[in-house]
Amino acid sequence: MILDDFIAFNANGLYCRYADFYLDPQQPVTNAIISHAHADHAVSGNKNVYATEATLAFMQLRYAKNYAKIAYTIPYNQPFNIGDVQLNFIPAGHMPGSAQVLMEYKGIRYLYTGDYKLQPDYTCEPIEWVKADVLITESTFADPDTQHPDPVEEIKKLNDIKINILLGAYSLGKSQRLISMINRYAPQKTVLVHHRIMPVNAVYKKLGYDLGEHQVYNRKLMKEQKEYVYIVPPFTFDSYLRATGVKRLFASGWANLQANAQDTLFISDHVDWNDILETVEQVQPQQIWTLHGDGRHLKAYYDQRIFVKILS
Incomplete structure (x- = not known):
């Protein structure tokens, strides 16, 4: 019973x-x-x-x-x-x-x-x-009314953005998934990662997960236009509200967390x-x-x- x-x-x-x-x-x-x-x-x-x-x-x-x-x-x-x-x-x-x-x-x-x-x-x-x-x-x-799109097609949207991208994502789980997907489906992008995310990546490596190429963020790099994708946690993303020369995106399944109506990245876990x-x-x-x-x-x-x- x-x-x-x-x-x-x-x-x-x-x-x-x-x-x-x-x-x-x-x-x-x-x-x-x-x-x-x-x-x-x-x-x-x-x-x-x-x-x-x-x-x-x-x-x-x-x-x-x-x-x-x-x-x-x-x-x-x-x-x-x-x-x-x-x-x-x-x-x-x-x-x-x-x-x-x-x-x-x-x-x-x-x-x-x-x-x-x-x-x-x-x-x-x-x-x-x-x-x-x-x-x-x-x-x-x-x-x-909620049906998540194909995450591969979502990440491929980055291929059409030719300026640097500021990509907001949660530090544990979502950021690592994004690093892996960008390396697979937008390989011409260079992935930069906020320093607070790197210790999490180290645990992934210890557990046997290869995320692909990425490097810790360097301020000088983002001054260049070389199709960088800078992955940052939410608190940093919010502090870049008035950033110029970058496309702001937030990877989430929630519509209210999308940074702009023109470019969205609906990737849910x-x-x-x-x-x-x-x-x-x-x-x-x-x-x-x-x-x-x-x-x-x-x-x-x-x-x-x-x-x-x-x-x-």
């Missing part, structure tokens, strides 16, 4: 009371299952942290000794137990080390996706599919509407529980076919 309260939100985040652990807690807790290393999913100060090798490496880079009091490195597809719940990390395709969390309790399988994507990405493990009775999916872009429908087809759940977005469209779409519960 599916337990309606198997996981539920409290003041610290998404909690499983049947084994006393949290999924991506928002405050430090005793037992934290971390799906991936982005800051909105991986806070510092937890006592016991269960995560993949890559996730722990990125957390250690960001939080130093405070990344965990006790860290448990869990490989993909290797079951482990907390209390009476068996857990298993399944590749999520979002960034290196990102994991879906398959939880089994009293014969019922609950699959927490964390953030995930279906698009091919040379800088992380591809998503893997498992069957589950309950699909607990993020719903950031769970809207029929999340599933869109069609991706979620494909996920449901692959997982074949009896129920769908939605997180981190608006689940109303899914509830209406699956009306009378699959029960949809909106957790947040």
